[in-house]
Amino acid sequence: MKYPKPINLIVGLMLMIPMDLSAGIGEETEAILHQIFPGADDFEFKTLELDHQAKRQAEIASRQAFQMEKIFLWEIRSGEEVIGFAVLDNVQGKVQPITYVVVYDRKLAVVAVRIIRYREQYGGAVQDPSWLDQFKGFKADSKFLLGADIDGITGATLSANALTRGVKRISVYVSLLIGKD
Amino acid sequence: MQQYKHLLLATLLAVSIPFSGGYTQTFAGLDQLVFNPKTTIGGYGEMHYNQVSSENGSTTGTLDFHRFVLFYSHAWTEKWSFKSEVELEHNFVKSGQGELELEQAFVDYHHSDAFGIQTGVILPSVGFINEYHEPPLFFGVERPDYAKYIIPTTWFGNGAAVYGTLLGVDYRVVLMEGLDGIKFSPGSGLRSGRQKGYKAEATHPLVNLKLESRAIDGMIVGGSFSHMEAPDTLQGISSANPTTLTELHLNMERSGFIVRGEFGQIHYGKPELVSGVRSARGYYLDLGYDFREIFNLKGELIPWFRYSDINTAAVTEGVDAAIEADHHNSQWMIGLQLKPIPQVVYKLDYGKFRPENGTESTLFNLGVGYMF
Numbered sequence: 001m002k003y004p005k006p007i008n009l010i011v012g013l014m015l016m017i018p019m020d021l022s023a024g025i026g027e028e029t030e031a032i033l034h035q036i037f038p039g040a041d042d043f044e045f046k047t048l049e050l051d052h053q054a055k056r057q058a059e060i061a062s063r064q065a066f067q068m069e070k071i072f073l074w075e076i077r078s079g080e081e082v083i084g085f086a087v088l089d090n091v092q093g094k095v096q097p098i099t100y101v102v103v104y105d106r107k108l109a110v111v112a113v114r115i116i117r118y119r120e121q122y123g124g125a126v127q128d129p130s131w132l133d134q135f136k137g138f139k140a141d142s143k144f145l146l147g148a149d150i151d152g153i154t155g156a157t158l159s160a161n162a163l164t165r166g167v168k169r170i171s172v173y174v175s176l177l178i179g180k181d
Numbered sequence: 182m183q184q185y186k187h188l189l190l191a192t193l194l195a196v197s198i199p200f201s202g203g204y205t206q207t208f209a210g211l212d213q214l215v216f217n218p219k220t221t222i223g224g225y226g227e228m229h230y231n232q233v234s235s236e237n238g239s240t241t242g243t244l245d246f247h248r249f250v251l252f253y254s255h256a257w258t259e260k261w262s263f264k265s266e267v268e269l270e271h272n273f274v275k276s277g278q279g280e281l282e283l284e285q286a287f288v289d290y291h292h293s294d295a296f297g298i299q300t301g302v303i304l305p306s307v308g309f310i311n312e313y314h315e316p317p318l319f320f321g322v323e324r325p326d327y328a329k330y331i332i333p334t335t336w337f338g339n340g341a342a343v344y345g346t347l348l349g350v351d352y353r354v355v356l357m358e359g360l361d362g363i364k365f366s367p368g369s370g371l372r373s374g375r376q377k378g379y380k381a382e383a384t385h386p387l388v389n390l391k392l393e394s395r396a397i398d399g400m401i402v403g404g405s406f407s408h409m410e411a412p413d414t415l416q417g418i419s420s421a422n423p424t425t426l427t428e429l430h431l432n433m434e435r436s437g438f439i440v441r442g443e444f445g446q447i448h449y450g451k452p453e454l455v456s457g458v459r460s461a462r463g464y465y466l467d468l469g470y471d472f473r474e475i476f477n478l479k480g481e482l483i484p485w486f487r488y489s490d491i492n493t494a495a496v497t498e499g500v501d502a503a504i505e506a507d508h509h510n511s512q513w514m515i516g517l518q519l520k521p522i523p524q525v526v527y528k529l530d531y532g533k534f535r536p537e538n539g540t541e542s543t544l545f546n547l548g549v550g551y552m553f
Contacts, residue, residue, distance in 0.1 A: 024208055024211065024212055025208070025211055025212050025215050026208025026211045026212075027208060045208070047211075047214075068214065068215065070214065072211065072214075072215075088215070090215060092221070094221075094223060094252070094254075095221050095223075095252075095254040095255075095256055095262050095264055096256050096259070096262060096291075097215075097216065097219075097256075099215055099216075117215075117216075117259065118294065119256075119259050119260070119262075119291055120291070121289065121291065121297055121299075121344055122312075124294060124346060124351075125395055127294075128395075128398075130398060131398075145479065146523060147471070147473055147480075147481060147523070148473060148474060151399070151434075152434075152523065154318075154399075154401055154432050154434060155313060155401060157315075157317065157318065157523050157524075157552075158523075158524075158552070160523075161523050161524070
């Protein structure tokens with residue numbers, strides 16, 4: 001039996017380490033947006049300051065505070081036409097933040113929700129696409145009632161609750177902000 | 182020289198990959214904006230009223246703030262964090278009354294969903310309630326008797342765990358302090374053997390493995406196996422009682438129905454050290470239905486039913502078999518739980534406790550619990 005030479009192991013390890021580093025949150029999110037909008041040709045990323053009034057209204061409607069000071073927004077276009085939006089956001093898990101993206105069509109109905117980073121041992125079931133697909137079609141004025149509109153998850157009570165409120169909060173925020181334009 | 186060529190090629194590849202995503206956007210600094218080191222506080226608590234009426238006419242009633250728990254945690258990076266759980270039981274600590282416990286305190290390295298390591302005071306993975314014991318997460322004011330006499334919750338100790346999800350299956354392997362075998366008893370199983378991290382005897386650690394699947398929507402099914410040599414903390418391995426605990430658990434939630442059941446068995450290697458008990462076993466089954474949709478409620482309203490059967494001396498050797506009946510009881514219980522929001526629960530239950538040998542008693546409990 002031929003064993004790998006140490007140098008080959010080192011090469012292998014060196015290849016693995018940067019693969020890990022390359023997966024930045026922005027790149028990962030944008031790769032998902034490419035899958036959701038295969039026909040789009042422009043994904044414009046913007047970092048915006050939170051609008052104080054819209055923030056307050058979104059927090060009241062969702063009963064959840066923003067975790068970050070800024071809004072990370074993609075405007076997705078096909079030719080000149082805007083066909084969708086996406087917002088990257090955090091909610092607080094038990095200890096670590098959960099980073100997720102909410103993707104909207106141009107009428108601001110939810111097209112998809114995806115978890116970008118889940119950093120906890122417990123509650124990982126919120127990453128399940130079939131659970132996240134329940135948000136499809138929701139708009140800012142939807143109720144987002146966990147247990148009725150959205151199924152709860154055993155063993156992920158806090159994460160499921162935080163995400164449900166988070167998607168509501170972002171939906172209200174973008175409806176106020178983008179709705180004004 | 183050929184080797185160095187490979188190394189150079191690998192280095193070049195490694196450096197180039199982060200810049201070769203093919204996207205025109207730059208996300209400089211985004212990862213740092215999205216993640217900030219943070220200290221968090223969480224917790225749970227529960228207050229109970231327990232009334233026990235014995236068939237012989239006596240009735241007792243106690244009001245107890247059973248548990249007040251704080252989670253204090255800090256995340257340094259996306260992968261490195263510290264988590265802790267400090268518990269005050271029964272409101273007050275004084276010479277043998279009440280308890281102050283450090284139930285969790287560990288450094289967590291979460292490499293990925295597939296792999297993480299926890300080192301410190303940890304909980305072994307045995308059944309639902311040892312790890313998920315916040316009051317809104319189980320039926321009944323009190324935890325099921327199963328989670329006391331078959332699985333000695335809350336079971337915690339010093340050690341390390343490796344955990345993750347592979348091929349859709351959650352796994353966790355724990356190596357931690359064992360139990361003090363000399364304190365096992367026919368009446369309370371492993372419970373009194375817990376060392377609780379207090380200068381724990383650790384020459385012969387506990388090994389615990391859990392596997393759990395969530396492959397089917399709304400269903401969790403899993404099991405665990407634990408083995409320990411259980412030496413006497415004073416006399417050492419010469420008086421060890423090699424012991425295993427095996428359990429299976431299932432939770433299903435579908436169309437408002439909730440079914441939860443657990444079954445567990447303890448097997449003692451040396452029955453003579455546990456008054457002749459070879460095995461203990463027990464189970465409970467919960468059935469509930471959430472009336473939220475029917476009544477168009479904002480919160481949960483769940484009436485539920487439980488049946489449980491426990492025998493902490495199910496199989497004996499070399500002793501009068503009557504001991505088996507002495508430690509056998511069954512219990513049925515009906516209850517109602519109301520959760521106005523997912524983190525707050527009000528509970529009410531009523532049931533009958535039927536020992537095979539002994540006096541039947543009627544239980545009535547009220548409780549409130551919270552988690553955050």
